[in-house]
Amino acid sequence: MEFSVDGTILLVSFLLIIGVITAKFSSRLGLPSLVLFIVVGMVLSQYIYYDNAMLTQLIGTFALIVILFEGGLQTKWPDIKKVYKPSLSLATLGVLATTIVIGVAAKYILGVSWLEGFLFGAIVGSTDAAAVFAALGNKNIKRKLTSTLEAESGTNDPMAIFLTVSLLQLIQNPETNPDVLVFDFFWQMGIGLLLGLLFGKTAVWVINNINLDSSGLYPVLSIALAVFTFGITSLFEASGLLAVYIMAVLLGNHDMTYRHSIVRFNEGFAWMMQMLMFILLGLLVFPNQLLDVIWEGILLSIILMIVARPVGVFLSLMFAKYNVKEKLFISWAGLKGAVPIVLATYPMVAGLKDSGLIFNVVFFVVFTSALIQGATIAPLAKYFKFSKGAKAEVPHSLELISIGKTKNEMMEIQIEDEASIIGEEIKDLPLPDDTLISAVIRKDSLITPTGDTILRAGDTLYILVHKAKREEIKKIIRQKEESEAENEQEKS
Structure with missing residues (x-):
C-alpha cells in the first residue's frame, strides 16, 4: 500500500494519537505500554507491508539512545551508589549466565547449532531499559529493588550487544581468535565508561555556561550531546549505549540550567520514540509466521522466565545482601523489550541462514515475557510487601525562562x-x-x-x-x- 507525503504524515499523526491513548489504557489494564504498541504495529502489518530490518535497527538504536538518556537523567546517584556492585554483576555475569542457560535450551528446542543457540541466548539475555523504566516509573516499590533493576537495565545492553556481535563473528568466521574477543569486551566497557564520564562533565559545563537565545534550545542541546556521545564513543569501537547512560546519570545529578525543561522534553521525546520503535517492530512481524513457532516460543519463554533469568540473578547476587524474596522479585522483573528485538535484526542484516527463525522466536519470547511479567510486577511486589502504596509525585515545579543570560x-x-x-x-x-x-x-x-x-x-x-x-x-x-x-x- 503506497502513501503520498500528506497521507504518510496523517498516518504518523494517527499512530502517535493511538500511542498516547494506548499508554493511557495500559496503566488501567496493568499491561506494559510496549505490549499494546507492538499489537498496534502487528494489526497495521495486515495493511502495510514493511520488512526493512536495517531501517528498524537504525531507528531502534536511536530510540535506545533517547530512552537511556532520559532514564539516566532521572536516575538518582545516591540510590544507585548503594547498589552499583550487584547491578554491575547482574549486567555482566547475570547476562552471561542467562545466555548460556537459554542458549542450551534453544539449541535443542529450535534444532540449531550450538553457536546459533547461544546467539539466541545473547539476544534475549539482557533486560530492557525502556520496559523496566516504563514498568517501574509509576510504582512506589522498595527503592533498593527499583534502583538495582534500573541500574542493571541501563548497563547490561553493552554486554548483550558484545555477546551478540561476537557470536555472529564466530558463526561467520570460525577462525576468529577468542583472545581478541576478550580484549574487545574490556575495551568496549572501559572506554565506554571513561568517555561517558568525560562527556558527562563536558555536558554539565556546556549547558550551564552556554548562553542560548531561546530556552527551547537547551533541551535540543541536551539530546544532541547524548547522540554526539554515542557517535564519538562508537567511532572508538567502544560501547556507545553505556557511555550515553553514564553521561546522563552524571548530567542528571548535577545542577543544570533549565533542568525542568530538559527533563520534560526528553521524557516526552522518549515516549514518542518508544511508540514509534515498538509500532515499527510490530510492523516487522507477520502474525502468521509466529504461529509456526508458537510451541517453541512458549517453551523458551517459560524456561527464560522461571529458569534462565533466576539462575542468572541468583548466581550474580550470591554474595550480595539480598534475601530470597528480593532475588525472586528481581528475577521476575527482568523485563524483555526493545533491545532483544533490535538485536534480533543483527542476524537478519548479516544474512544468517536461520535469521528469520531466530527473529520470530525472539519476538514471541519477548512479547509473552513482557505481557506476563510486566502485568504481574505490581501484584508480586504487593504480595512480597515491597510496594509502598501510591507513588508521591512532586505537585509543583518552578523555573524561570529568562535567566539564560544572567548569572x-x-x-x-x-x-x-x-x-x-x-x-x-x-x-x-x-x-x-x-x-x-x-x-x-x-x-x-x-x-x-x-x-x-x-x-x-x-x-x-x-x-x-x-x-x-x-x-x-x-x-x-x-x-x-x-x-x-x-x-x-x-x-x-
Whole structure:
C-alpha cells in the first residue's frame, strides 16, 4: 500500500494519537505500554507491508539512545551508589549466565547449532531499559529493588550487544581468535565508561555556561550531546549505549540550567520514540509466521522466565545482601523489550541462514515475557510487601525562562528530615547576600514565604541565587543536626 507525503504524515499523526491513548489504557489494564504498541504495529502489518530490518535497527538504536538518556537523567546517584556492585554483576555475569542457560535450551528446542543457540541466548539475555523504566516509573516499590533493576537495565545492553556481535563473528568466521574477543569486551566497557564520564562533565559545563537565545534550545542541546556521545564513543569501537547512560546519570545529578525543561522534553521525546520503535517492530512481524513457532516460543519463554533469568540473578547476587524474596522479585522483573528485538535484526542484516527463525522466536519470547511479567510486577511486589502504596509525585515545579543570560538561577532543594534549619524562621537563615527564597512547597500547598515563615522537614524551597553560591546554599539547607552536636563536643 503506497502513501503520498500528506497521507504518510496523517498516518504518523494517527499512530502517535493511538500511542498516547494506548499508554493511557495500559496503566488501567496493568499491561506494559510496549505490549499494546507492538499489537498496534502487528494489526497495521495486515495493511502495510514493511520488512526493512536495517531501517528498524537504525531507528531502534536511536530510540535506545533517547530512552537511556532520559532514564539516566532521572536516575538518582545516591540510590544507585548503594547498589552499583550487584547491578554491575547482574549486567555482566547475570547476562552471561542467562545466555548460556537459554542458549542450551534453544539449541535443542529450535534444532540449531550450538553457536546459533547461544546467539539466541545473547539476544534475549539482557533486560530492557525502556520496559523496566516504563514498568517501574509509576510504582512506589522498595527503592533498593527499583534502583538495582534500573541500574542493571541501563548497563547490561553493552554486554548483550558484545555477546551478540561476537557470536555472529564466530558463526561467520570460525577462525576468529577468542583472545581478541576478550580484549574487545574490556575495551568496549572501559572506554565506554571513561568517555561517558568525560562527556558527562563536558555536558554539565556546556549547558550551564552556554548562553542560548531561546530556552527551547537547551533541551535540543541536551539530546544532541547524548547522540554526539554515542557517535564519538562508537567511532572508538567502544560501547556507545553505556557511555550515553553514564553521561546522563552524571548530567542528571548535577545542577543544570533549565533542568525542568530538559527533563520534560526528553521524557516526552522518549515516549514518542518508544511508540514509534515498538509500532515499527510490530510492523516487522507477520502474525502468521509466529504461529509456526508458537510451541517453541512458549517453551523458551517459560524456561527464560522461571529458569534462565533466576539462575542468572541468583548466581550474580550470591554474595550480595539480598534475601530470597528480593532475588525472586528481581528475577521476575527482568523485563524483555526493545533491545532483544533490535538485536534480533543483527542476524537478519548479516544474512544468517536461520535469521528469520531466530527473529520470530525472539519476538514471541519477548512479547509473552513482557505481557506476563510486566502485568504481574505490581501484584508480586504487593504480595512480597515491597510496594509502598501510591507513588508521591512532586505537585509543583518552578523555573524561570529568562535567566539564560544572567548569572542567577532558581534552585529547587528539599529540606531533609535531619536538617538543622528545621523549625527556624526564614529571616534567621545565614543566606548569602542577594539570595531570595521565592516559594515554599509544603505537601500540596504553595506558600508565599515571609521572614516569619517557619521551615519544616519535607519542604521544597525555590531559591533565587547567584550561580556561584549554589554549593554554599546546599550546605546551609542540608546541614545536619549531628554536625552541630559534634561541633559543640569539639568546642567543649
